[in-house]
Amino acid sequence: MELKTPLYDxxxxxxxxxxxxxxxxxxxxxxxxxxKEHMAVxxxxxxxxxxxxxxxxxxxxxxxxxxxxMLTNDFTNMVDGQARYSPMCNENGGTVDDLIVYxxxxxxxxxxxxxxxxxxxxxWMLAHQFGEVTFTDVSDQYAQIALxxxxxxxxxxxxxxxxxxxxxxxxxxxxxxxxxxxxxxxxTGYTGEDGVELYLASEDAQKMWDxxxxxxxxxxxxxxxxxxxxxxxxxxxxxxxxHEMDDEVTPLETGLGFAVxxxxxxxxxxxxxxxxxxxNRKRIGLKVTGRGIxxxxxxxxxxxxxxxxxxxxxxxxxxxxxxxxxxxxxEHAEVGMKVEADVRGRxxxxxxxxxxxxxxxx
Amino acid sequence: xxxxxxxxxxxxxxxxxxEGEECIIGLTDYAQSELGExxxxxxxxxGDEVTAGEVFGDVESVKAVSDxxxxxxxxxxxxxxxxxxxxxxxxxxxxxxxxIKVKExxxxxxxxxxxxxxxxxxxxxxx
Numbered sequence: 001m002e003l004k005t006p007l008y009d010x011x012x013x014x015x016x017x018x019x020x021x022x023x024x025x026x027x028x029x030x031x032x033x034x035x036k037e038h039m040a041v042x043x044x045x046x047x048x049x050x051x052x053x054x055x056x057x058x059x060x061x062x063x064x065x066x067x068x069x070m071l072t073n074d075f076t077n078m079v080d081g082q083a084r085y086s087p088m089c090n091e092n093g094g095t096v097d098d099l100i101v102y103x104x105x106x107x108x109x110x111x112x113x114x115x116x117x118x119x120x121x122x123x124w125m126l127a128h129q130f131g132e133v134t135f136t137d138v139s140d141q142y143a144q145i146a147l148x149x150x151x152x153x154x155x156x157x158x159x160x161x162x163x164x165x166x167x168x169x170x171x172x173x174x175x176x177x178x179x180x181x182x183x184x185x186x187x188t189g190y191t192g193e194d195g196v197e198l199y200l201a202s203e204d205a206q207k208m209w210d211x212x213x214x215x216x217x218x219x220x221x222x223x224x225x226x227x228x229x230x231x232x233x234x235x236x237x238x239x240x241x242x243h244e245m246d247d248e249v250t251p252l253e254t255g256l257g258f259a260v261x262x263x264x265x266x267x268x269x270x271x272x273x274x275x276x277x278x279x280n281r282k283r284i285g286l287k288v289t290g291r292g293i294x295x296x297x298x299x300x301x302x303x304x305x306x307x308x309x310x311x312x313x314x315x316x317x318x319x320x321x322x323x324x325x326x327x328x329x330x331e332h333a334e335v336g337m338k339v340e341a342d343v344r345g346r347x348x349x350x351x352x353x354x355x356x357x358x359x360x361x362x
Numbered sequence: 363x364x365x366x367x368x369x370x371x372x373x374x375x376x377x378x379x380x381e382g383e384e385c386i387i388g389l390t391d392y393a394q395s396e397l398g399e400x401x402x403x404x405x406x407x408x409g410d411e412v413t414a415g416e417v418f419g420d421v422e423s424v425k426a427v428s429d430x431x432x433x434x435x436x437x438x439x440x441x442x443x444x445x446x447x448x449x450x451x452x453x454x455x456x457x458x459x460x461x462i463k464v465k466e467x468x469x470x471x472x473x474x475x476x477x478x479x480x481x482x483x484x485x486x487x488x489x
Contacts, residue, residue, distance in 0.1 A: 029398070034398065034424045034425060035401075227424065293402050315422070315424050
């Protein structure tokens with residue numbers, strides 16, 4: 001039985017096509033459709049209900065030590081409000097989930113995890129915790145709304161003051177507010193555009209949603225569904241758990257070396273990841289040069305030989321051509337190489353290109 | 363939902379126009395609105411055999427691939443190449459955006475009249 005986010009009624013009223021996702025009922029698109037919603041985020045602004053995501057508090061004298069041990073990134077030297085992205089690995093170096101850790105203050109961290117892995121992650125943290133630390137699942141207390149696009153900040157500034165908005169990417173203001181509603185404002189996102197994610201009390205979600213849509217009317221702000229969220233993150237080559245990584249793929253194979261600090265004394269999975277170097281698999285980007293749309297779970301061939309499989313793929317509304325990401329043998333992972341994907345029995349030609357496919361201009 | 367009096371309809375939401383010895387096949391207005399904006403079409407080749415009730419091609423939206431079923435058994439005599447470049451025309455003009463023409467028709471699925479199809483769609487929607 002799927003759950004509803006606090007904004008369910010708003011989605012139905014706005015003509016959202018509701019589908020089950022990660023245990024929740026959410027709009028895959030509205031009457032506008034995936035393509036228009038995707039383009040709105042790339043050219044104006046879009047609003048997303050991401051309340052299904054999970055939030056966990058990590059607090060106590062040994063909070064930092066626990067994060068250092070359980071996650072691959074390094075969480076020392078963070079200022080209050082700063083965020084760091086990290087994979088969380090198992091003993092075999094495979095990925096349990098990818099998440100974002102915010103430092104609220106010393107000994108107080110706020111962790112945001114994928115909706116689909118919420119319970120798994122929380123149980124994992126409880127099973128691996130040590131010393132003086134408390135992990136608390138606060139997912140039910142928070143709704144989350146993402147405001148993304150080149151006009152996002154302009155819209156937000158109508159509802160709050162400058163000092164309540166984080167100045168830098170991957171930073172948040174914790175005791176912030178917008179539209180008179182207390183919230184956390186985080187300069188993060190999953191679209192490849194400028195913008196923020198707001199964390200607020202579930203009971204305030206409707207009011208915030210309406211206030212943002214009203215404030216963003218003249219900029220062309222529209223609500224966007226999961227379909228556009230997926231095409232946007234794919235265009236920006238952002239990995240999605242369950243696709244570009246899972247419990248059998250190491251973060252180095254996914255290309256997340258920037259978030260894996262091998263110089264750290266120890267973390268769960270470190271030895272396994274070390275032993276798997278040099279990586280014999282690599283995530284690559286494919287630009288379709290033949291006729292067809294390459295999607296996930298399709299075999300990839302080079303010179304007639306099976307070299308791996310696709311992990312995500314779609315027709316990109318902004319770029320105007322289909323792209324895909326794949327996990328393939330490292331020796332066939334050079335930019336410029338030609339490959340073929342098996343699309344429902346037919347071979348479609350593609351070229352390996354550098355990631356990301358799309359990068360916003362500063 | 364737009365419908366055309368002179369066409370016959372399949373329960374899998376294709377329309378059929380009988381023109382002399384040939385059958386022309388497309389997707390109904392109801393089908394295109396359910397599928398969303400189409401970005402890609404896969405068609406058979408001229409000379410291919412199609413079988414009533416079986417898949418002869420597919421259409422793709424950004425999110426999904428949907429099979430299209432032939433309402434008749436026969437041989438493909440012509441394909442609409444324009445669709446390959448302009449899949450969006452299926453959304454804009456579903457009754458002009460034909461997919462294939464079929465000759466040597468030897469069998470047909472149970473085809474509905476306009477009124478029967480309309481009633482069928484209404485009952486599907488209410489499920």
